[in-house]
Amino acid sequence: MAHSDDLTRRTLLKGAAGATAIAGLGMPAIVKAQSDVIRIGHLTPITGFLGPLGEFAQMGVKLAAEEINAAGGVLGRKIELVIEDSVNPQTASAKAERLIERDKVAMIIGEISSASALAIGQVADRTKTVFINTGANSDALRGASCNPFMFHIEAANSMMVTAVGTYLKTENMIQGKRWYSLTADYAFGHDLFRVAKKFVTENGGEFIGEELVPTDATDFSPYLLKIRQAQPDIVASNLAGNQITNFIKQYAEYGLQFPITGFGFDTAVAWGAGKGNFSGIWPLIWHHMVDTPSSKRFVEAFTKAYGKPPENQSWGDYNSLKIVAQSFTELKSADPQKLAEHLRKGAKFDILKSREGYFRAYDNQMVQEMYAVRAKDPDKMKDQWDIYDPLGSVPGPNDDLEVLAPPKDGTCKMQA
Amino acid sequence: MAFVFLLEQVLNGLLVGAYYLLIALGLSLIFSLGGIVNLSHGAFYAIGAYLAVTLAPRIGFAGAFIASPVLVALLGVVIERLLFRRFYRSDPILSLLLTFGLAMIIEQSLRMIFGAAPLPFSIPSALRGQVFLGHFIYPRYRLIIFGVALAAVIATWFLVYRTAFGRVVRAGVQNPDMVGALGISLQPYMTAVVALGIGLAGLAGVLLAPISGVHPAMGAEILTAAFVVVVIGGLGSFWGVIMAAALVGVVRGLTIYFFPPAGEASMYLLMALVLLLRPRGLLGERIQRFE
Numbered sequence: 001m002a003h004s005d006d007l008t009r010r011t012l013l014k015g016a017a018g019a020t021a022i023a024g025l026g027m028p029a030i031v032k033a034q035s036d037v038i039r040i041g042h043l044t045p046i047t048g049f050l051g052p053l054g055e056f057a058q059m060g061v062k063l064a065a066e067e068i069n070a071a072g073g074v075l076g077r078k079i080e081l082v083i084e085d086s087v088n089p090q091t092a093s094a095k096a097e098r099l100i101e102r103d104k105v106a107m108i109i110g111e112i113s114s115a116s117a118l119a120i121g122q123v124a125d126r127t128k129t130v131f132i133n134t135g136a137n138s139d140a141l142r143g144a145s146c147n148p149f150m151f152h153i154e155a156a157n158s159m160m161v162t163a164v165g166t167y168l169k170t171e172n173m174i175q176g177k178r179w180y181s182l183t184a185d186y187a188f189g190h191d192l193f194r195v196a197k198k199f200v201t202e203n204g205g206e207f208i209g210e211e212l213v214p215t216d217a218t219d220f221s222p223y224l225l226k227i228r229q230a231q232p233d234i235v236a237s238n239l240a241g242n243q244i245t246n247f248i249k250q251y252a253e254y255g256l257q258f259p260i261t262g263f264g265f266d267t268a269v270a271w272g273a274g275k276g277n278f279s280g281i282w283p284l285i286w287h288h289m290v291d292t293p294s295s296k297r298f299v300e301a302f303t304k305a306y307g308k309p310p311e312n313q314s315w316g317d318y319n320s321l322k323i324v325a326q327s328f329t330e331l332k333s334a335d336p337q338k339l340a341e342h343l344r345k346g347a348k349f350d351i352l353k354s355r356e357g358y359f360r361a362y363d364n365q366m367v368q369e370m371y372a373v374r375a376k377d378p379d380k381m382k383d384q385w386d387i388y389d390p391l392g393s394v395p396g397p398n399d400d401l402e403v404l405a406p407p408k409d410g411t412c413k414m415q416a
Numbered sequence: 417m418a419f420v421f422l423l424e425q426v427l428n429g430l431l432v433g434a435y436y437l438l439i440a441l442g443l444s445l446i447f448s449l450g451g452i453v454n455l456s457h458g459a460f461y462a463i464g465a466y467l468a469v470t471l472a473p474r475i476g477f478a479g480a481f482i483a484s485p486v487l488v489a490l491l492g493v494v495i496e497r498l499l500f501r502r503f504y505r506s507d508p509i510l511s512l513l514l515t516f517g518l519a520m521i522i523e524q525s526l527r528m529i530f531g532a533a534p535l536p537f538s539i540p541s542a543l544r545g546q547v548f549l550g551h552f553i554y555p556r557y558r559l560i561i562f563g564v565a566l567a568a569v570i571a572t573w574f575l576v577y578r579t580a581f582g583r584v585v586r587a588g589v590q591n592p593d594m595v596g597a598l599g600i601s602l603q604p605y606m607t608a609v610v611a612l613g614i615g616l617a618g619l620a621g622v623l624l625a626p627i628s629g630v631h632p633a634m635g636a637e638i639l640t641a642a643f644v645v646v647v648i649g650g651l652g653s654f655w656g657v658i659m660a661a662a663l664v665g666v667v668r669g670l671t672i673y674f675f676p677p678a679g680e681a682s683m684y685l686l687m688a689l690v691l692l693l694r695p696r697g698l699l700g701e702r703i704q705r706f707e
Contacts, residue, residue, distance in 0.1 A: 046532060047527075047532075047633070048633065049633070051527075051532040051631075051632070051633065052531075052532045052533040052534060052631060054532065055531060055532040055533060056533070185677050211676045212676055212677040213676065213679070214677065214679055214680040214681070216637065216640075216680050217679060217680055218628050218637055218638060219432055219435065219628075219668075221428055221431070221432060221558075221669075222425060222428065222429075222432075222668065222669040222672035222673060222679070223672060223676070225421070225424055225425060225428055225553075226672070226673065228553065229421050242534065242629045242631060242633075242637075245534050245628075245629035245631075246627075246628050246629050249538075249626070249627050249628065249629070250627055250628075252538075253539060253544075253555045253557060253558070253626075253627050254546065254553065254555055255545065255546045255553075255555070268533045268534070269534065269629075271533065271534075271536060272533055272534025272535060272536055272629055272630070272631065273534075273536060273538075273629075274536035274537045274538035274626070275536065275538050276538050276541075276544075277538055311533075384536055
């Protein structure tokens with residue numbers, strides 16, 4: 001018995017003491033959670049290149065929790081947020097499990113990275129806990145990787161492309177035009193470029209340059225020289241996060257005049273660029289100038305709380321918690337299984353837009369209006385937040401909302 | 417015509433080299449004269465950029481251009497007195513851990529004070545615009561960066577190789593005990609060297625803030641490239657760093673011309689190649705304490 005020497009009484013005692021200490025820390029929280037609060041997990045990256053957006057996500061979800069609790073909570077219980085930084089797919093998966101197993105959260109909201117969203121979605125499926133994705137765009141999450149417990153309030157890449165593409169068509173920027181694109185060289189960028197290229201070529205445009213840009217590139221000057229050499233009609237960005245900030249700053253620095261557009265976008269990266277740098281037409285899932293009563297109330301409350309207007313990422317996390325609270329109230333229960341069924345049955349929600357949104361049962365995608373914006377003339381900006389003019393919303397008021405949703409191509413197979 | 421475009425990329429690569437040089441120069445200085453591998457160099461670069469964004473609306477870009485590097489250098493004095501001083505003669509791994517921790521503390525502090533979102537900052541309107549030379553295009557601002565980098569290099573060279581100050585510092589690197597025996601206290605000299613190196617990081621921060629995103633992780637973003645330049649140039653070599661910065665700028669530009677996905681990887685390949693053929697870097701000296 002060689003092993004008996006290693007397993008001394010001392011190590012056994014230490015192990016036991018450790019286990020007791022951990023159990024002691026965990027226990028009271030669980031008991032408390034089940035009695036007087038409803039715990040909601042919030043898991044999104046707040047460090048790394050998506051961190052700026054994650055911060056807006058946290059502001060949004062916190063504001064929603066404050067409003068819900070101020071109005072008396074849900075089913076007589078307060079909402080308690082358990083907020084974590086998801087960091088990367090491995091950490092996201094481990095933290096999702098911990099939120100569910102240890103913190104006993106009723107459901108999880110969050111994420112921006114498509115890879116991390118996939119990881120959390122798998123945990124959600126296995127533990128039968130609802131996860132609402134508020135920021136990951138990859139179409140694959142709504143296709144081959146779909147599952148009955150992962151819901152998407154965030155738009156898929158194909159929705160972003162169709163939204164801005166509709167306006168590009170009316171501006172006569174696709175038919176017969178020569179396009180030059182810069183694409184973030186990772187899963188999100190590749191997925192976005194694939195859908196964008198399909199849309200542009202189907203509508204009579206042509207790509208004369210398709211460049212992949214590593215995510216750690218901070219200097220774009222060699223790309224800008226190549227664009228200048230190619231003399232395209234349109235320059236298109238499929239870049240991500242801080243890349244967009246660097247790109248539009250240096251595009252302005254080199255004084256290139258080809259019109260810019262982009263298929264993926266977040267307002268924060270343009271707010272962070274500075275005066276005289278932002279140009280072009282861009283898609284958004286929501287922006288702070290959307291002219292509906294509920295949207296205006298949200299913008300006002302957010303600005304009061306944080307001293308700046310909400311970004312589109314705040315919209316997703318704010319609305320997700322509101323949707324969950326409303327559903328629990330209607331169901332008179334905080335049961336995760338019932339929540340999933342309720343959402344999939346097509347319940348409609350006010351999501352601060354002129355038409356209500358709903359999750360469609362095929363892929364759990366929120367079917368909703370989208371927006372496009374055009375960069376404002378720097379001389380007409382009222383303040384640092386006033387950087388674009390709304391172009392309007394798609395689909396039109398009389399069109400079916402589903403024209404924007406990803407095609408039902410059969411790749412999503414929900415196992416009930 | 418293809419030749420002209422290639423030449424354009426090469427010339428642009430030299431401009432980009434100035435951008436790498438500004439960041440790498442201070443890193444190389446603190447390493448070669450103090451023996452400290454400063455992983456927090458990028459964090460001081462970020463502080464320089466945030467100071468520029470904070471100060472420019474009050475004292476103008478020109479004022480911020482002077483004030484931010486000076487303030488960052490003063491911070492360098494404090495850091496040297498409190499922390500670096502204890503690590504000149506110890507195992508490099510200790511200063512590596514120290515500066516790594518320092519970098520994380522600074523990045524998180526910036527996030528807590530200014531938020532994670534990038535802060536807006538632009539090139540001042542007087543410095544905007546482009547210069548056209550025949551077919552070639554040069555943004556006026558990049559030419560200014562090039563000029564400042566050149567001035568910084570000359571000033572640093574003069575200080576280290578042509579003044580009494582530099583002689584003492586270089587003697588201290590070779591034989592600190594003998595310098596002490598001659599009745600010279602090295603400590604104030606090292607404080608000045610670290611302040612200069614960190615101040616150069618601050619200068620790079622001010623200069624690059626108008627053309628790159630100002631966010632808390634901006635330091636971590638450029639640190640690896642700065643290290644690559646220092647390693648290619650040869651640890652401890654002044655001219656090696658300059659050559660390496662130009663080389664990295666040009667190789668990266670040409671790689672992006674022919675095969676863009678490898679744009680950032682090209683500098684690592686270059687580093688691997690240089691280290692294979694010449695392990696001490698282009699102009700590296702043998703440094704006794706590490707061999």
